[in-house]
Amino acid sequence: MxxxxxxxxxxxxxxxxxxxxxxxxxxxxxxxxxxxxxxxxxxxxxxxxxxxxxxxxxxxxxxxxxxxxxxxxxxxxxxxxxxxxFLGEIGSILFFLLGAMTIVEFVDAYGGFAIITDRIKATSTVTLLWMIAVLAFFMSAALDNLTTTIVMISLIRKLIASRQERLFFAGMIVVAANAGGAWSPIGDVTTTMLWIGGQITTLAIVKSLFLPSLICLLVPMLYLTWSLRGQTIHPPQAMPYKQDADQVTRHHRNIIFTVGILGLLFVPIFKTVTHLPPFMGMMLSLSVLWVVSEIIHHRADYDDDTELHITRVLKRIDTPSVLFFLGILLAVSALEATGLLASLASTLDESIGNINVIVFMIGLMSAIIDNVPLVAATMGMYDLSVYPTDAPMWEFLAYSAGTGGSCLIIGSAAGVAAMGMERISFFWYLKHIAPLALMGYIGGAVFYQWVY
Incomplete structure (x- = not known):
């Protein structure tokens, strides 16, 4: 060499x-x-x-x-x-993420997510767990797994007083958010990468991965339904009332929430109709929300220094994460440009042979190694001429990389966010949540292979 x-x-x-x-x-x-x-x-x-x-x-x-x-x-x-x-391909991913993150920050600044979270009330552990998990599953498909995890953990802080109970719920939120993000082109960064790269299409990934992803969540949830039966949660003595963000009226909050969510859901439709890259649809949705927020801002005579203004919202964007994606994707592209990834693919094919086993292992590896470079490397290892768009290999990769990271707390952006917000230790998660996540991961993988 x-x-x-x-x-x-x-x-x-x-x-x-x-x-x-x-x-x-x-x-x-x-x-x-x-x-x-x-x-x-x-x-x-x-x-x-x-x-x-x-x-x-x-x-x-x-x-x-x-x-x-x-x-x-x-x-x-x-x-x-x-x-x-390579920079052109990477740039389309980064602009897509920037647009999505800005829309989510806009909605959050106006208190929009309270429309969902304030309606959840339960005292039974099993009932609340099902409500939280199902909501996280579908919310992460519409938003993304990281945002969903942050929103849902903020919610359980208002519903559960005991930290130990909260830790368990936070762990299952990670599993649910990652499972929900796997079947949507905008639900997880790795699925978005495959979608933008042309490896998968919107309707095909939803159709093929919805049931495997759902089973990935249902397997641990059914086990917990049996093991936690009869238990109740301990709500805080005084349930805090969430005021509308700053001076936002309920009407304005609802408008921003509706425009933001519809804007995110519009992106796959825009790509299908126009065949333009997804980041163009995301930029269009962002611009519409921007105009709407400016009209609301000036008609309501909000202070220009308020957190609701676009300049303040943009400052809250997680820029280090965007730069991390830029760095890691550029580094992986260097391996692809030099032919190293193609050589690795040949070696894996010769030594293992079965592409499904290789992808399954990649999913488990994503629990230890960040799934973004793993998927980027796999995209460089296997060509679209061999595995065309919507080939089962790409769909299984989206499932494996999206859900396999739940097996460890450090294996996904959602897990890292939960770790920081609730101070979940690596070994606590390994003992209490990892076996449940592994059960679900294997269950969904077996179902996909059996059906597809």
């Missing part, structure tokens, strides 16, 4: 270890992700002459740059064609 490829693998591995050890090193995972991306591409372009043969370049590219010498030609191919081509 050429020295350049060894260096790239080494840089990517060290960067990945730094991401996994984020809490130990006290360094945000975004920094090593961006650093490894830049270094991988730097090594690639510096040693590109040893990795790329001129005769392998497309004829149109050679004709277009016929005036360049061999070294300049290779550098132009890597820096101006390969890198920018």
């Amino acid at each position: 050429p020295l350049a490829l060894i260096l790239i693998i080494g840089i990517f591995t060290l960067g990945y270890l730094a991401i996994i050890a984020e809490h130990t090193l006290k360094i945000d995972k975004t920094a090593p992700a961006i650093m490894s991306a830049v270094l991988c591409w730097t090594v690639y372009i510096l040693f590109a002459g040893d990795l790329i043969a001129i005769e392998t370049l497309p004829a149109w590219f050679l004709e277009e740059h016929a005036n360049l010498d061999q070294e300049a030609l290779i550098h132009t191919w890597v820096g101006e064609h390969q890198l920018l081509s």
Whole structure:
């Protein structure tokens, strides 16, 4: 293996270890992700002459740059064609996420999610658990698993006084949110990546993964229905009343909630009708919500410094997460550009052979390793000419990467959010929630393989 490829693998591995050890090193995972991306591409372009043969370049590219010498030609191919081509694909994912995150922040700023959460009241542990889990399952399909987890944990804080009871509910919210996000093109970052990349389509993924994802939730829920029967929760002595956000009227809150949710649901329809990239539909939905909020803001004479204004909403966007996706996806694209992922795919096919077993293992690995780079790597390993759009392999990958991360608290964005909000320890989750999540993951996987 050429020295350049060894260096790239080494840089990517060290960067990945730094991401996994984020809490130990006290360094945000975004920094090593961006650093490894830049270094991988730097090594690639510096040693590109040893990795790329001129005769392998497309004829149109050679004709277009016929005036360049061999070294300049290779550098132009890597820096101006390969890198920018990957950046275009990655950019469509990032703009989609930015639009979705802004819409969610808008709705939250106006207190819109209270329309859903304030209607849930129960004292039976099993009844409340079913209500919370089912709501999280469907909410994450319309929003995303991370947002759903944050909203639902905020809800159970108002409904459950005991922290131990709350921890258990938070763990099941993670399982439900991840299961719900797997069958929707906007429910999980990895499913969104496959959707934008052309590996899956909206109707096909909903049709194929709804039942497996539902079974992934039902298996642990049915077990808990039996094991927790007769138990009751302990609500807070004084149920806090949630005031409308700042000075927002109920009418304005309902308008923003309706426009925001319909805007998110409109994105798949926009892509189907226009065939434009999904981020264009998301930007259209954001612009409509923006205009509506400005009209409300000025007609109601809200203060320009209020948290409801677009400038304040944009400041609350989780920019480090967006930059993390940029870094990790660029780093993975370097592995794809150099042919390392294609070689890995060949090795896996030769050693394991069964693509379903490989994808199932990827799902389990996503509990340890972030599922975003795993899916990005898999997308680079297997070509659409071999596994076309809506092939069972891509659908099973969406299920596995979306739900497998529930097996550990660090395996998904939803799990990490719950870990931070309720201070759930790694080993507590491993003991109480991981076996339930694994049961559901295996149940849904077996069902998918049996049916499809």
